Amino acid sequence: MTYNDFENCAVNITIGMLAGKWKPVILQHLAAGELRFIQLWRLLPRVSKKVLLEQLRQLENDGLVQRHEHIKFPPEVGYALTVKGESLIPVLRQIDQWARVNLGDVKVMP
Amino acid sequence: MTYNDFENCAVNITIGMLAGKWKPVILQHLAAGELRFIQLWRLLPRVSKKVLLEQLRQLENDGLVQRHEHIKFPPEVGYALTVKGESLIPVLRQIDQWARVNLGDVKVMP
DNA sequence: TAACCAGGATACGTTCTGGTAACCGGATGA
DNA sequence: TCATCCGGTTACCAGAACGTATCCTGGTTA
Numbered sequence: 001m002t003y004n005d006f007e008n009c010a011v012n013i014t015i016g017m018l019a020g021k022w023k024p025v026i027l028q029h030l031a032a033g034e035l036r037f038i039q040l041w042r043l044l045p046r047v048s049k050k051v052l053l054e055q056l057r058q059l060e061n062d063g064l065v066q067r068h069e070h071i072k073f074p075p076e077v078g079y080a081l082t083v084k085g086e087s088l089i090p091v092l093r094q095i096d097q098w099a100r101v102n103l104g105d106v107k108v109m110p
Numbered sequence: 111m112t113y114n115d116f117e118n119c120a121v122n123i124t125i126g127m128l129a130g131k132w133k134p135v136i137l138q139h140l141a142a143g144e145l146r147f148i149q150l151w152r153l154l155p156r157v158s159k160k161v162l163l164e165q166l167r168q169l170e171n172d173g174l175v176q177r178h179e180h181i182k183f184p185p186e187v188g189y190a191l192t193v194k195g196e197s198l199i200p201v202l203r204q205i206d207q208w209a210r211v212n213l214g215d216v217k218v219m220p
Numbered sequence: 221t222a223a224c225c226a227g228g229a230t231a232c233g234t235t236c237t238g239g240t241a242a243c244c245g246g247a248t249g250a
Numbered sequence: 251t252c253a254t255c256c257g258g259t260t261a262c263c264a265g266a267a268c269g270t271a272t273c274c275t276g277g278t279t280a
Contacts, residue, residue: 005156010209011134011202019129021268024121038226046115051268053228073277074226084212091208092121098201099120102194131238147257161238163258183247184256 017062020055022047024092027081030065031089034080064088127172130165132157134202137191140175141199144190174198 006012018024022044029035029043041052056079059065064085068078081089116122128134132154139145139153151162166189169175174195178188191199 006131006135009135009138010213011128011138011205012131013213014205014209015125015128015134018121018125021116021122024125025116025119028119028121036226037228041227048269048271049226049228050230050270054268069227072226073275074224075228075275077227087212088208091204094201094204095121095124098198099124102197103120103123148255151257158239158241159256159258160240160260164238179257182256183245184254185245185258187257 017059017064018088018092020058022052022055023059026052026055026059027064027085027088027092030079030081030085031092034068034078037077037079040079059085127169127174128198128202130168132162132165133169136162136165136169137174137195137198137202140189140191140195141202144178144188147187147189150189169195 018027025044026040029040035043037052037056040056041047041049044052047055056065056067060067063082065079066082066085068080070076070078128137135154136150139150145153147162147166150166151157151159154162157165166175166177170177173192175189176192178190180186180188
């Protein structure tokens with residue numbers, strides 16, 4: 001087992017999938033169920049549409065989130081966790097538990 | 111519970127502590143015991159001293175790693191996990207487990 | 221007619237991250 | 251005398267990440 005290569009380090013790859021500034025927050029919101037783009041955007045008032053979109057696209061490319069486009073007007077697009085994305089939630093929850101114990105006064109998962 | 115703020119999201123903070131390109135690899139190596147700087151550097155042949163040092167300093171600032179300086183010549187400095195750092199290893203291991211199941215053909219923790 | 225809606229695209233600028241290369245101190249061995 | 255050792259610093263640079271502002275579509279509403 002050599003993980004002297006960061007590219008082949010499974011932990012590194014996974015962390016990389018979560019390392020976007022808003023990704024953990026997005027995943028935790030979607031854990032409660034599908035949300036439309038505009039809903040997510042309103043929940044995260046300090047992120048621009050462009051950045052939110054970038055984060056969602058990356059999560060989509062990594063197979064954690066899926067996009068549902070409903071042909072309507074005005075447009076309506078839902079984002080939801082994939083099975084893979086849902087399987088990551090317990091991991092996030094463990095990270096949250098760790099933080100609860102080891103970090104100071106920080107807000108945590110519900 | 112509002113984690114609409116990425117700064118207050120425990121998961122985000124923790125991911126941020128792990129998000130350096132070489133940090134998971136470093137932590138996993140140190141999980142086996144203290145290593146001297148040069149040993150670590152030789153294990154990670156593709157990283158420069160400068161970058162390795164940056165990663166170690168950040169891990170140190172986050173309280174995951176501690177530096178032991180032995181006054182000698184040539185210099186001798188050891189890096190080891192702190193208690194907090196060790197407590198993170200099971201979390202990394204769970205991330206690794208997740209990756210083993212959900213990612214393709216990727217090298218994993220020992 | 222004009223403003224507005226949701227979801228996005230685009231241009232542009234700044235900051236952060238990682239990378240290279242050269243250098244240092246001062247004991248030791250050839 | 252000179253290179254070598256280890257841990258570290260410095261200057262400099264490229265690219266990624268993140269941010270702001272503006273624009274678009276094409277139905278609906280005022």
